[in-house]
Amino acid sequence: xxxxxxxxxxxxxRRGQEARLRCSPMKGHSHVYWYRQLPEEGLKFMxxxxxxxxxxxxxxxxxxxxxxxxxxxxxxxxxxxVVRGDSxxxxxxxxxxxxxxxQYFGPGTRLLVL
Amino acid sequence: xxxxxxxxxxxxxxxxxxxxxxxxxxxSAFQYFMWYRQYxxxxxxxLMYTYSSGNKxxxxxxxxxxxxxxxxxxxxxxxxxxxxxxxxxxxDSGSARQLTFGSxxxxxxxx
Numbered sequence: 001x002x003x004x005x006x007x008x009x010x011x012x013x014r015r016g017q018e019a020r021l022r023c024s025p026m027k028g029h030s031h032v033y034w035y036r037q038l039p040e041e042g043l044k045f046m047x048x049x050x051x052x053x054x055x056x057x058x059x060x061x062x063x064x065x066x067x068x069x070x071x072x073x074x075x076x077x078x079x080x081x082v083v084r085g086d087s088x089x090x091x092x093x094x095x096x097x098x099x100x101x102x103q104y105f106g107p108g109t110r111l112l113v114l
Numbered sequence: 115x116x117x118x119x120x121x122x123x124x125x126x127x128x129x130x131x132x133x134x135x136x137x138x139x140x141x142s143a144f145q146y147f148m149w150y151r152q153y154x155x156x157x158x159x160x161l162m163y164t165y166s167s168g169n170k171x172x173x174x175x176x177x178x179x180x181x182x183x184x185x186x187x188x189x190x191x192x193x194x195x196x197x198x199x200x201x202x203x204x205x206d207s208g209s210a211r212q213l214t215f216g217s218x219x220x221x222x223x224x225x
Contacts (some may be wrong), residue, residue, distance in 0.1 A: 004157070006200070014124070042202060043158070045212035056212060091157055103213060105150075105157040 002027050004094050004106035005074075012112045017028030019079040019086070021109045032075040033103055034067060037089040049075060082113045117141050120203055121218030125154040129225050137203035137216045140184065144205040144214070146180050150190045152200045152218065161201075162188065193223045 005024040013019050025032050025105035030051055035043040045059040049069040060067065064082075071074040079086055089110050120137045127133055135149075150158035156175045162177040164170045170177045178187040184207075190197055203216040 006157075006173035028124060031211075035213075035215075040217075042118075042217040043204075043213070045214070048211050059212065061143070080133075102148075102163055104160065107157045108155075 004029075004104055006090075006092050006098060006106040006109050009065045009109050009110060010110050012020070012080050012114065014114050015056055015083055015111075016018055019075040019082050021079075021090050022090075023092030024074045024075040026090075026096075026104055027096035028043045031097065031098045031101070031105075032069050033093040034038070034075075034094075035093065035105075036075050037091060037108075039088070043091060045062075046077075079111075082111075084113045085100060087111055087113045090095070115140060116217075117214050118203065118205055119217045124220040124222060126222045126224060129192055129195060129223055130195060131193050131223070133193050133221060133223075135148070135188040135201050135203075135217055135219050135221070137186050137205075139186070139205055139214075140186055141205075141207070141214075142181075142184065145208045146206040147177070148204040148206070148213070149174075149175075149177055150202040150204055150215075152202060154199075158202055158204075162207040182199075186193055195223050195225045198222045200219050 034046040037043045046062045047067045048056040064080045070082045089108045093105045095101040118139045152158045153158040167181045174191045176189040200218040202218045204213040
């Protein structure tokens with residue numbers, strides 16, 4: 001499967017725990033984007049990364065959220081001290097160039113905070 | 115006012131009907147327009163990608179863009195039950211690299 005891969009597909013955390021979401025882009029893609037989809041809402045942009053660089057994090061909450069895309073391995077979206085409002089579907093997308101390039105989405109990670 | 119407005123539906127049509135899905139937007143900086151289809155509990159799947167005013171056709175799907183009116187549409191001909199999904203419009207200014215999505219229209223095609 002050469003598509004965007006995300007794991008885990010489902011993640012349950014208790015309030016105050018940490019959540020780590022992983023995204024492996026399509027083969028050959030070096031640009032990764034994270035979006036969040038709250039219930040009954042559209043997808044909202046969070047962050048755009050290239051290998052080892054955060055390009056645009058204007059959609060990322062200022063506290064508790066961080067993202068990285070290391071030289072080796074998947075991109076990681078990390079949420080510290082989760083709260084119930086963090087419950088959502090988190091989607092990763094990738095493209096092989098930054099500008100004017102189609103973004104292909106993964107299946108998402110559904111985070112439930114108890 | 116939201117940057118992108120999309121009627122959430124739900125929209126229910128009989129098999130074989132022509133479906134019209136629409137989005138309006140307020141920011142004239144948007145230059146690239148996409149339609150994604152999202153099945154329940156799945157990731158969005160790209161259907162159509164356009165960057166100019168006018169029509170673009172791909173099989174049973176036609177995307178229409180009117181930049182002067184800031185209005186985009188997706189038409190589905192000969193709709194099938196397998197078309198039942200949520201359809202999301204997505205817009206891109208080309209420089210920000212972040213897609214701005216509509217809230218999605220839930221479509222059900224009845225056999």
